[in-house]
Amino acid sequence: MSYLPKSPWLVHYDASSCNGCDIEVLACLTPLYDVERFGVLNIGNPKHADIFVVTGSVNEQNRSVIQNIYNQMAEPKVVVAVGACASSGGIFRECYNVQGGVDNVIPVDVYVSGCAARPEAIIDGVVQALGVLEQKYEESKKKGAETSHV
Amino acid sequence: MGKRTVVPFGPQHPVLPEPIHLDLVLEDEKVVEAIPSIGFVHRGLEKLVEKRDYQEMAYVSERICGICSFVHGHGYCETLEGLFQVEVPDRAKFLRIMWGELSRMHSHLLWLGLMADAFGFESLFMQAWRLREKILDIFEQTTGGRIIHSVCKVGGLWRDVPEDMLKKIVETLEGMEGELQELANVFLKDYTVQKRTQGLGKMSAEEAFECGAMGPMLRGSGVAMDMRGLGQSGYEHLKFDPVVEQGGDCYARTNVRIREVFQSIDLIKQAIGLMPEGSIENKVKGSPEGECLVRMEQPRGQVIYYAKANGTRHLERFRVRTPTFANIMPLLNMLPGCDLADVPILVLTIDPCISCTER
Amino acid sequence: MFERLETKSVDKAGLVEKAKELRQDSYRLIQLHCVKTVTEMFLIYSFEKMDYEVVHYRMDVTEGETLPSISSVYTHACLYENETNELFGLNISGMAIDFKGTFYETAKNHAFTDIVNPQDKKVSKS
Numbered sequence: 001m002s003y004l005p006k007s008p009w010l011v012h013y014d015a016s017s018c019n020g021c022d023i024e025v026l027a028c029l030t031p032l033y034d035v036e037r038f039g040v041l042n043i044g045n046p047k048h049a050d051i052f053v054v055t056g057s058v059n060e061q062n063r064s065v066i067q068n069i070y071n072q073m074a075e076p077k078v079v080v081a082v083g084a085c086a087s088s089g090g091i092f093r094e095c096y097n098v099q100g101g102v103d104n105v106i107p108v109d110v111y112v113s114g115c116a117a118r119p120e121a122i123i124d125g126v127v128q129a130l131g132v133l134e135q136k137y138e139e140s141k142k143k144g145a146e147t148s149h150v
Numbered sequence: 151m152g153k154r155t156v157v158p159f160g161p162q163h164p165v166l167p168e169p170i171h172l173d174l175v176l177e178d179e180k181v182v183e184a185i186p187s188i189g190f191v192h193r194g195l196e197k198l199v200e201k202r203d204y205q206e207m208a209y210v211s212e213r214i215c216g217i218c219s220f221v222h223g224h225g226y227c228e229t230l231e232g233l234f235q236v237e238v239p240d241r242a243k244f245l246r247i248m249w250g251e252l253s254r255m256h257s258h259l260l261w262l263g264l265m266a267d268a269f270g271f272e273s274l275f276m277q278a279w280r281l282r283e284k285i286l287d288i289f290e291q292t293t294g295g296r297i298i299h300s301v302c303k304v305g306g307l308w309r310d311v312p313e314d315m316l317k318k319i320v321e322t323l324e325g326m327e328g329e330l331q332e333l334a335n336v337f338l339k340d341y342t343v344q345k346r347t348q349g350l351g352k353m354s355a356e357e358a359f360e361c362g363a364m365g366p367m368l369r370g371s372g373v374a375m376d377m378r379g380l381g382q383s384g385y386e387h388l389k390f391d392p393v394v395e396q397g398g399d400c401y402a403r404t405n406v407r408i409r410e411v412f413q414s415i416d417l418i419k420q421a422i423g424l425m426p427e428g429s430i431e432n433k434v435k436g437s438p439e440g441e442c443l444v445r446m447e448q449p450r451g452q453v454i455y456y457a458k459a460n461g462t463r464h465l466e467r468f469r470v471r472t473p474t475f476a477n478i479m480p481l482l483n484m485l486p487g488c489d490l491a492d493v494p495i496l497v498l499t500i501d502p503c504i505s506c507t508e509r
Numbered sequence: 510m511f512e513r514l515e516t517k518s519v520d521k522a523g524l525v526e527k528a529k530e531l532r533q534d535s536y537r538l539i540q541l542h543c544v545k546t547v548t549e550m551f552l553i554y555s556f557e558k559m560d561y562e563v564v565h566y567r568m569d570v571t572e573g574e575t576l577p578s579i580s581s582v583y584t585h586a587c588l589y590e591n592e593t594n595e596l597f598g599l600n601i602s603g604m605a606i607d608f609k610g611t612f613y614e615t616a617k618n619h620a621f622t623d624i625v626n627p628q629d630k631k632v633s634k635s
Contacts, residue, residue, distance in 0.1 A: 016191040020216025020297040030279035097194040116297040189613035471540040479585035
């Protein structure tokens with residue numbers, strides 16, 4: 001059992017969301033839902049973060065931004081796609097400037113449904129992401145042990 | 151003359167919930183020039199009219215922005231009602247006013263929170279968002295959604311609100327007034343908050359008007375322009391005077407928004423008081439034809455909808471000019487001369503909504 | 510009860526003059542946008558006064574045409590003009606800030622220029 005999932009830090013990026021999911025992500029942090037009591041912090045620096053929360057679909061300009069933030073995060077890391085747009089493109093799927101869900105650019109571990117995703121659903125998604133984070137951490141430890149023996 | 155440096159600001163930045171990018175040219179700590187680049191959220195939803203018919207577009211236009219979602223749905227429906235030449239029943243008009251003003255309250259409270267966050271007053275941010283949740287609860291009780299409501303349709307509304315719930319809403323809002331006053335006191339009387347907002351981003355009435363500022367940006371500079379004063383869509387029955395402040399700085403704009411929250415409570419009470427019994431929809435038949443342009447007041451300022459139809463179920467062109475698009479120019483005018491540390495406050499003072507701007 | 514859209518017409522040569530005149534008359538530019546349908550293409554400029562009075566000017570254009578910018582009169586016009594330039598492919602000369610087609614940086618250039626004939630879709634929709 002590692003201490004990693006005890007206090008996961010999030011970095012949030014609004015790809016081309018309508019804002020609905022973004023303010024719900026923020027609403028999770030405020031007094032009614034208050035995930036900060038569990039040690040979850042929303043921070044601006046990708047290098048400090050364990051979980052990458054993306055809202056909205058991918059378009060031409062933000063492709064590189066998403067990739068960039070993802071690359072800056074330290075391993076192990078988990079990606080949570082929040083909302084219909086981040087999962088598949090949602091209602092904007094057929095727009096000329098939308099290329100679909102976030103999984104076009106980076107690997108996604110947890111999908112949260114809804115338009116806009118409800119705070120309860122987002123919290124649930126983050127909790128699921130913790131399981132994935134733990135698993136990734138164990139795997140990387142095992143791998144590290146194997147290589148150090150050789 | 152100091153050394154010139156270019157500092158990129160955004161698109162992912164702790165103070166910004168949404169992506170906008172500014173290249174700030176600095177001379178020591180002073181901003182000399184700001185060059186914006188936008189387009190991180192551009193989806194091209196105006197073009198969706200070719201794929202979605204006019205009824206479905208009501209849902210698409212709600213998703214122009216998740217903060218003013220009701221107002222966008224309402225604006226779209228009014229534009230289409232203009233094409234059909236259909237007037238909605240009075241009950242529907244007043245319900246729309248009620249939801250519209252609730253949207254304004256939740257948008258302004260959200261902004262107050264973000265503003266507090268920008269000058270580093272974390273607990274004030276939490277307080278503002280805690281109060282905002284009460285408005286979202288009202289939305290959830292009456293429409294079923296917290297953020298996206300989908301309650302407007304062309305010709306009226308999808309659902310009615312029962313009388314006892316209306317009474318409950320008035321009670322909730324009256325109960326909030328005391329807490330809102332406490333919040334307002336911190337924003338307007340606290341010494342540290344005043345230090346950060348007073349005298350910052352000064353704009354005279356003339357400057358603001360000429361460069362196309364809208365909404366609280368314009369009214370904070372002493373121009374009494376509010377599209378609700380046009381007396382359209384039910385506002386003609388209400389007692390309404392635009393909120394105006396003379397200061398022209400960030401403090402005055404904060405004050406305008408705070409006073410508008412209280413004004414909204416008053417307008418909702420008036421609207422509920424005047425609400426007649428009756429139907430909530432006048433059915434529209436056939437397909438829209440012609441051209442219509444509607445100006446309305448959103449929480450962030452004046453919005454313009456334009457629709458052109460040719461008698462098929464699909465519009466030929468749908469266009470939205472959102473308030474933030476108009477407020478970009480005032481922002482660019484305000485930035486030169488300020489300190490780097492004040493940039494987040496100046497960006498927030500226009501109440502930026504990037505997904506509105508780029509659609 | 511609704512403002513039906515009534516437009517006055519203006520042409521390319523008289524556009525900047527007209528804008529100057531309106532500014533003298535204390536109007537401000539509130540928006541401009543382009544419309545392209547199967548049969549026509551035009552721009553609408555809207556100006557308003559402090560007492561809510563509004564006028565709209567319509568200018569017919571053809572695709573790929575070069576137009577004068579009114580950003581020398583109203584600086585903020587250049588934002589709308591850049592948008593029009595990028596989405597509709599109209600060339601606008603003399604803009605105060607010229608993004609040269611990188612305003613939105615869309616995946617597809619001049620996305621609003623190809624029109625799907627609305628008649629085609631009527632059949633597929635019941």
